[in-house]
Amino acid sequence: MRLGLVLGDQLSFNLDLLQALDPARDALLMAEVEEEARYVPHHPQKIMLIFSAMRHFAEALREQGWRVHYVTLDAPGNSGSIAGELRRWQAALDACEVHVTECGEWRLEQAMTECGLPLVWHADRRFLCSRQAFARWAGGRPQLRMEDFYRGMRKRCGLLLEPDGRPVGGAWNFDRENRKALPRRLHGPFPAHFTQDAITLEVVALVRSRFSGHYGAVDGFDYPVTHAEAQSLWQHFLDFGLAAFGDFQDAMAENEPFLFHARVSAALNIGLLDVRQLCADVERAYRQGSVPLNAAEGFIRQLIGWREYVRGIYWLRMPEYAELNGLDNQRALPAFYWTGDTDMRCMAQVIGQTLALGYAHHIQRLMVTGNFALLSGIAPPHICEWYLAVYLDAFDWVELPNTLGMVMHADGGFLGSKPYCASGRYIQRMSDHCGACRYRVDLAVEEDACPFNALYWHFLMRHRQALGNNPRLAPVYLNLNGLPEERRDALWQRGEQLLAKLDVGQRL
Ligand code: FAD
Ligand code: DLZ
Ligand code: SF4
Numbered sequence: 001m002r003l004g005l006v007l008g009d010q011l012s013f014n015l016d017l018l019q020a021l022d023p024a025r026d027a028l029l030m031a032e033v034e035e036e037a038r039y040v041p042h043h044p045q046k047i048m049l050i051f052s053a054m055r056h057f058a059e060a061l062r063e064q065g066w067r068v069h070y071v072t073l074d075a076p077g078n079s080g081s082i083a084g085e086l087r088r089w090q091a092a093l094d095a096c097e098v099h100v101t102e103c104g105e106w107r108l109e110q111a112m113t114e115c116g117l118p119l120v121w122h123a124d125r126r127f128l129c130s131r132q133a134f135a136r137w138a139g140g141r142p143q144l145r146m147e148d149f150y151r152g153m154r155k156r157c158g159l160l161l162e163p164d165g166r167p168v169g170g171a172w173n174f175d176r177e178n179r180k181a182l183p184r185r186l187h188g189p190f191p192a193h194f195t196q197d198a199i200t201l202e203v204v205a206l207v208r209s210r211f212s213g214h215y216g217a218v219d220g221f222d223y224p225v226t227h228a229e230a231q232s233l234w235q236h237f238l239d240f241g242l243a244a245f246g247d248f249q250d251a252m253a254e255n256e257p258f259l260f261h262a263r264v265s266a267a268l269n270i271g272l273l274d275v276r277q278l279c280a281d282v283e284r285a286y287r288q289g290s291v292p293l294n295a296a297e298g299f300i301r302q303l304i305g306w307r308e309y310v311r312g313i314y315w316l317r318m319p320e321y322a323e324l325n326g327l328d329n330q331r332a333l334p335a336f337y338w339t340g341d342t343d344m345r346c347m348a349q350v351i352g353q354t355l356a357l358g359y360a361h362h363i364q365r366l367m368v369t370g371n372f373a374l375l376s377g378i379a380p381p382h383i384c385e386w387y388l389a390v391y392l393d394a395f396d397w398v399e400l401p402n403t404l405g406m407v408m409h410a411d412g413g414f415l416g417s418k419p420y421c422a423s424g425r426y427i428q429r430m431s432d433h434c435g436a437c438r439y440r441v442d443l444a445v446e447e448d449a450c451p452f453n454a455l456y457w458h459f460l461m462r463h464r465q466a467l468g469n470n471p472r473l474a475p476v477y478l479n480l481n482g483l484p485e486e487r488r489d490a491l492w493q494r495g496e497q498l499l500a501k502l503d504v505g506q507r508l
Helices: 016-020 034-038 043-065 081-094 105-115 131-138 148-156 200-212 229-239 264-271 275-287 291-318 345-357 361-377 382-389 395-405 424-429 451-461 473-484 483-503
Strands: 002-005 028-029 067-072 097-101 119-124
Touching: 002 016, 002 081, 016 097, 016 119, 028 081, 043 067, 067 081, 081 097, 081 105, 081 148, 119 291, 131 291, 148 291, 148 483, 200 264, 229 291, 264 361, 275 291, 291 395, 361 382, 361 395, 361 424, 361 483, 382 395, 424 451, 451 473, 451 483
Parallel strands: 002 028, 002 097, 028 067, 097 119
Antiparallel strands: none
16 A cells, blocks of 8 residues: 655645545545644644544544554654654554655755655645746746746746737736825624534644644634635635725724734645635636736735745745845844734834744735834844744745745845835835834934934944945935935944844843
């Protein structure tokens, strides 16, 4: 007989491995293991999601006639690692072949490659662009640009095209129409809710007893754990969120964790949703006239553009990508990232909802917690570990390029041609946080001035050599150069003070 491994983020009926094996003769292995649960201090709800979804998927596979060997975390003999379980079960079952699917993380793929068994590898066809196809696309290009990749993907997938191959609406990208601030009194739709069945309740109890020391709320788990539930979360977004997604993609608001975002990344990343279906549904909604083009195009761009692009870059550049530190940042991560205990209202809101829900939407990750880490020079491994631990959707293939590349600019501009640095004014424009903040966003150097402001100018001054010639930053350097010298000195001093406070663990 042959044995097939299904990992906790591979919970899809479309895995090649399920086609290659035969339910009548072969068996599947799924294992909850300490090593995967602890390689970073995952948010307890992330572990709940993975274990509960794994257990539900094992049941669904059994219903389809598969023999599934499911190893629970506390099962006697559990070796504690995926490689260990592969060796143990191959020997116990005397399997003649062991089939596996490409991993989402270089770390685990390496461990499996070195496990001592000859493995039969299958490509992960849940993605639209294979690792090889991305490498072919990248090969020979002087510069990789997401926009070029995205246009190629639109053509290859035949999405939002006129019959003659031109983009619908006459443009490939409606990014400029994705940046509206939220009008007062407009709220996101009521969120979809999910009840905890017996399987989930058991997992919640297990995680509570074993992982409550990890940062993040143990209570309040409210996420789909089956394909059917994930589908209903998706339908909820199609019905109530998508139409306004385009306009308010970059907006943030007090106590509005989801706004018009789909909240589907975790379900998608672990295999409960399929990217092809999501794109087809969004295109259909546009063609039927129920959502505008800036929403449909914006959403499809995230999925077939950014999502596939960052994955391509990850596999193109690993393992050395994880070591990059282009701006030579060495600062430790401030403790408030793990607690939310800060007077900076925007940071407290984003970190607070992250700890409560394991979720923040893109602009919160990029322009609040990410921007602060960039401006204050946090060492990339520390901030990457944080993002990998605290979000339900976080896996290295997607978290690392977004954090190390997009946020920290640590790859020297390989992923994004300019750092997304911004002062408090950006956050003020895109949110209503500043009005409720103890700091004043209109000030930069005073005791109660918004820390983002001086840190922004300090960042630009301290990285003048690396960034001063970047054409996309030319206007901001022009601005900086135009400031009177005393003002520049004052901004530098205030920046130094703030960084010194961070270094001694003082509260901001
Ligand atoms: P929506 O705003 O509704 O977007 C729809 C979908 O587009 C998402 O579900 C996601 O699958 C995809 N998407 C959007 N932007 C990106 C992107 N930049 N990269 C990849 N996919 C994208 N996303 C993850 O799935 N896992 C991560 O670990 C992760 N880490 C991030 C770290 C940082 C520092 C930043 C800036 C972004 C990160 N993202 C990550 C991307 C993005 O923030 C999340 O995909 C998004 O917030 C998920 O919420 P949603 O499903 O409501 O997304
Ligand atoms: C994230 C995670 C966790 C917490 N636990 C498990 C587990 O016990 N068993 C498993 O197969 N997968 C788990 N995962 C997902 C893996 O970490 C994921 O497969 C790798 O990060 C590679 O993508
Ligand atoms: Fe954030 Fe500054 Fe606004 Fe406070 S004033 S909410 S710290 S941007």
